[in-house]
Amino acid sequence: MPSHITAHDLTFEPYLGEAEIAQRVKALGQQIQQDYEGKRPLFLAILNGAFVFAADLVRAVGTECDVAFVRLASYEGTASTGKVSTVIGLDFEVKNRHILIVEDIVDTGRTLHHFMAELQKMEPASVALAALLYKPEALQHPVKIDYLGFEIPNKFVVGYGLDYDGLCRNLPSIYQLVEIEKL
Ligand code: 5GP
Numbered sequence: 001m002p003s004h005i006t007a008h009d010l011t012f013e014p015y016l017g018e019a020e021i022a023q024r025v026k027a028l029g030q031q032i033q034q035d036y037e038g039k040r041p042l043f044l045a046i047l048n049g050a051f052v053f054a055a056d057l058v059r060a061v062g063t064e065c066d067v068a069f070v071r072l073a074s075y076e077g078t079a080s081t082g083k084v085s086t087v088i089g090l091d092f093e094v095k096n097r098h099i100l101i102v103e104d105i106v107d108t109g110r111t112l113h114h115f116m117a118e119l120q121k122m123e124p125a126s127v128a129l130a131a132l133l134y135k136p137e138a139l140q141h142p143v144k145i146d147y148l149g150f151e152i153p154n155k156f157v158v159g160y161g162l163d164y165d166g167l168c169r170n171l172p173s174i175y176q177l178v179e180i181e182k183l
Helices: 018-036 051-059 110-120
Strands: 005-007 010-016 042-047 066-076 083-088 098-106 126-134 147-151 174-177
Touching (some): 018 051, 018 098, 018 126, 042 051, 051 066, 110 126
Antiparallel strands (some): 005 010, 010 174, 066 083
8 A cells, every 4th residue: 555645635644454454344244244144134334435345344244135325414404403314215124124334434423323313213123333433532422333343543534435525435445644743
């Protein structure tokens, strides 16, 4: 992996390599396979960022499963309701299914906190979360991560599906923002 990369106006340095990510994702897949054997889970991958993680994770799970991709859109509701989030593209019946949400990164937790509440209303048999990355220092809304790849510091990361203003999603490994004073 190159030592530094630039995207738009920012510089990033290597953080998690391809082999390390692959090993961790494989282990998560094996754990999920054990836990969901015979349950035909429905993987719900959240677009756009989770597409790479989801592709590797589902291939590491040998049990029968369904895979769907959803996009979450949030908009400001009325003053009394605050932020409202809607799910786009969920064309599977969720009721009585074992749902496994696949997310790239849990930062403040806002996105997933709202989405999981929405999902519960659809009466699934169970809901669990697989997240590749988690920034504990940034968390503001409680989110329970059942299958976690890596805990990381509160710094902006790109690659392996994660973008900076559209760029870097195609990088096979993960890079971390270089603080200006370090350059
Ligand atoms: P949350 O709702 O947990 O604050 O934010 C989750 C979403 O914010 C992620 O799905 C991701 O799209 C974006 N995000 C949060 N932290 C990062 C980061 O370090 N890098 C990138 N590229 N996106 C991030």
